[in-house]
Amino acid sequence: MSNTRSSAKRIAAAAEADGDPKAPRTERGRRTLRKLLDAAAEEFGEKGFHEASVSSITRRAGVALGSFYTYFDSKDALFRALVADMSQMVRTSARSALREGMGALEIERTALAAFLRFAAEHKEIYRIIDEAEFVDPASYRAHYETIAARFAERLRAGTAAGELREGLGELEAWAMMGINVFVGLRYVVWGEGPVAAEELAAGVNRLLAEGIARR
Structure with a gap:
């Protein structure tokens, strides 16, 4: 819950910084914004x-x-804000799970496990992000570009620390993100029963560490 509250605050702060006259400037306003975003996630997730x-x-x-229009001009504006909110929560869920001193592969395993747990609690994110490709392509692209940039940043850090090979960059970042997204789709959205987040993350981690070639 704290992540969702802080996410609403970040959206409100960013809107205020951009000069958005609808940006809430009080704690009560931010709570109302959070309620609208949470309700929108349920509504869009269920109905499209x-x-x-x-x-x-x-x-x-x-x-x-009538209060809705205090915060948003339209359903489209709310949808764009929701995509930004969910994108931020994905990043926060991974970042908050990381600890100082983790190695490069441990970071990837921990970040994926955190994402899978987040997705299990917010399965609607898959439908909402997928719809963004058609409803608001700019938000859709920004969502994935921002996450891929985080992957690339971690890869560069791992290379600098001598834990990962040289030459890793954008291609590997997008490939790794794709693995995580589709593992979540298969085992969280389409899966049955509890999500074995740590086990799944460990399996993907072995793939990163060992590849698929016979040794």
């Missing part, structure tokens, strides 16, 4: 963008319909 409605979102949030 086109079938979702502002009135249904405000009912879920327990917010007056």
